[in-house]
Amino acid sequence: MQQNQKKQVLLVGNPNVGKSTVFNALCNKKQKTGNYAGVTVSSHSGTYFFSNEEVEVIDLPGSYSLYPSSEDEAIFSKYLIDRQDSYAGVIYIVETLSLKRGLLLFQQIQDLGIPILLIVNQIDQAERRGITIDTRKLSRSLGVDVIETNAKEQQGIDDIRTAVAQNLFAKTDKPSFDIPAEHSGFVKKMVEAKNFDNEYKAWLNISFGKTLDKIDSLQNMLQEPDAKSLVPKRLQVQETVRRYQIIDRALAEVIHKKPQMKELLTEKLDRVLVHKFWGYVIFLFILLVIFQSVFLIAEYPMNWIDSLFGWLSTFANEHLPEGPINSLVSQGIIPGIGGIVIFAPQIGILLYFLYLLEDSGYMARVIFLMDRFLRPFGLNGKSIVPLVSGTACAIPAVISTRNIENLKERLLTILVTPFMTCSARLPVYSIIIGLIISDKTIFGIQYKALVLLGMYLLGFIVALLSAAVLKKFIKNKGKTYLVMDLPTYKKPLFGYDLKMVLVKVWEFITGAGKIIFIVSIIIWVLSYFGPKQQPDEFMASDVELDHSYLARMGRAIEPAIAPLGYDWKMGVGILTSFVAREVFVGTMSTLYSLNDDAPEGKVIDKMRMDVKPNGEKVFSFATGISILLFYAFAMQCVSTIAVVYKETKSWKWTGLQVAMMTGLAYFVSLIAYQILK
Template structure:
């Protein structure tokens, strides 16, 4: 067998041109794709082997220009320029419907002397709009071979692999941008002092605002008149105008459009979906359908999973030898894991619908709709990307704020995104809603679905109100505007999105399962042992739950949580869930399995029939509402806290977020319980 050789290439392009889809198809990876800017917020790498050559593909964040305006674009520019010696070349993805916009960055990279392969993606979309691209003329005008692809249909992918294998990366000696006459002497002075190896690299440094006085060889060469004439933003504008003038000349001979081409489905749908009134109505209806599906479609698989773990717990209890190990496995670990895995179908359904909406192009319309709505709260339309992503998980949502250029808007978005109802809250909401809400319907929609929708909307509204309050305390560094292209609607890749969803559900199960496995062992240990009950004992074993060390610890905190309507078991569940919210359900499942006084059956039935010493139900309506509100507002995720600190680089804001959210959760839950009890 021949040894494989390794080569590194970069995948580059504007946001929303199918770059991540090309990456996934090349490397058989499962990176999330979506039809809006800001999905890839850090470089991702993957590998493929083609004819004994191993290729590492690095998918850089999408960017419109070599000059970064946000943190994700800064990642792109830094990697592209600083790592030039380490990669063989760039695969540049150009979307057929936005050639002019994409050619700006293409020419900038080309003028840096970076070897490139040019890929034109989604030509079929252009043809449907009556746009014809003469690929041969286009190739001749740019002086580079062009590969045509449709990444979703895997057309042209093998051609890309062959081009990489044959090193068909083109490097031009001809620069498409000429430095303006008024700056020519100064740029040449930089090059002559050997600080830069080309005039364009010197121009980029000046236009990016690099402090040239810090370059040792340039200290004596600078004078005041040179420095005063260098305003970075003005230089960038000059370059952009000149490049677009050149691009217009190129495209004039390449593109032809059919006159009076008929209105396409995208235009027809957008008359409703981005309407200033009906757009919001449709969005709410879509959310309602999703949440109805979360309960309706997941009912049977959840029942099967619950029955399986109940059988497995009973089976191990009967067939394992009597003793601590039997109790640990049958009453501790299995119920704990089953308590969280039962909600996998609901999480999967929710994520699948979100992936379909992103894949279709609808989420870009949501950003457009929300921009006007979010402005009064100190946010902009781009903030809706992390806010919507937060309905799956707050961790990637916080990272995706790198796409927001304005520092104030980015910080506000980071601070309020954890209010959004993530998938980890769904098990808590689902079990509590099941306990306190009846099975009735309203115009065919279950009450439970309506309440779940209400919890999602509550999280969103609290996030906005928090942003509105916080914007008065965070200094603004300029006003921003949302400028974006609305992509055409596309048929979602149902099978691919299903694969993505299954992968995410498995990540949830394994991630939560590891935590719950450890927590279940700790809870079992503390509940199996208790204070000695006779002089000859060091500790008592196999005690009743109410006489265990766990009960003793739980009852110690009961005075602090009693105003919220919680007993000691719920207190233990809340404390363990500060590691991760979903642990609450696993903890309650383990606790009720260990309780000899609890009736046999499903966990939710045990919780429904549990009563306090005074005969009052533990999970009555007031307590249930209190729990829902606590989990809606509390900051209960160590991983999210770590990411918030990494993105803000501030213990002050991270600590403020924890105190603000947890304090609000306690106060609101207490008020709700005291009013409703």
């Protein structure tokens, strides 16, 4: 049998042209696509088999030009230029409604002599606007094969696979960009000195200046008298202007537009959704609807999950032999894991709504709205992408700051993003809000939904205030402006987004479940044994929870946490949750399942009825508010700390962030409890 061959191709294009959607369609991958710039901030790879050939597709970050202005664009340029020998060609994606803008980068890649194939995506959007593109003329004008696609509907995907299999990548011999006459002499000298394949490569190296460290260093030659006028930024502008003149001539005979008979839906909606006042009101209303749904819709599946794990715990207790193993499984592991799985429906509902907002194009409007709002705090509109992404998880949110060009704004965004309420905080918020807030409603809206919305807004407000303080200590390196295209509104892919949510929820359950499993065993061991036991008693019986090693550890830190209203069990929960915030819920579930004095029933009922030795409720209103505020501000995620260091490459800023957030959490919780108790 003939062995499959393997070929590598790059997927390239501007941000927000459907590049990730094409990648998913080609490779059947589950990479999340978003309808705003900066979703892909590092390369992703996938493979597919076609015509007895294995093809590896590398999805590079979106970029507008070979000249990088941000971290993600630098990743793109370095990979494209440095790895030319490793890939067979470039699949270049342009959007029909932004063809002119997309062809700038296309021409730059083509002039480097890189084999390329042009994909004109989202043809349905052009048809709705009465725009037709003569792809045959476009193909002849650019000297490249052109394929029309609508990736969301899988149209044209097999045509791409066929073109790749037949190696229809075109390679130009004559660059479309002519080197300006005043610089041609020096460029030719560079070609000879550095053995470049063509003059454009020499020009590109000069225009880069010091931006990319892996491109040949030309600093010595740039000191020569005839090179004094070669200022990289000016050369980049000069090239851009001339390229757009070439593109205008190429598109003059290609694009035909019918007179627009009526205003499109996008224009009508934008009158309201990006309004200076109503835009913010509508965004707040959408958030309120989401949080109301988090409680209402999730109530039934949460009850089913709680009943399932309650039955599993009882079943294990009745059928396993009496002794340590029975206690470990029925009172330790099962309640611990069940305590976190029960919140999967709420997390899924929240993520699903966020995915629908991204998919529809609305999140791009949020960026536009927030730019004006965020500027006084030292941030820009692009900062809202990591901040909103932080409501899912701070780790990818911090990584997504790479699309922020200004270094000060990027650092500020990294430092304040962990204040945003992530999905790991949601289980903590849900169980505490359930303990201290009633089921009453106002205008049909639950108090619980309003409090949850308040917690999300609190995280956002504190993030902004922190940025306003930190910007005074971080030197600014130039002023930036938000330049972006607002995409047309699109019908979300409801089924695809649901699949994405299920994948993310499963990742949350398995990721948190592994931690909870280990923590549950540790907690059980420390709670099952105590210092008063004799050596021969260890394998025979357990001690009371209050006399265990765990209780002794908890009481050791109790003097530090008692002013916040916490008992030793909450102290243990806070300690274990430094691994990951959601571990607090699993820890409390395990502890209250191990406590023989706790009443029968659900964990939340046991927590609600728990009292201190003086008869006071353990989870009073004051204590509950204190816990909510502590978890709103505390930096309790080892993985987030690691990624912040990776992105900032500074222990100074990472340490400052941890100290600032933890100190603020303790101080605010202390004040809140002392006032409310």
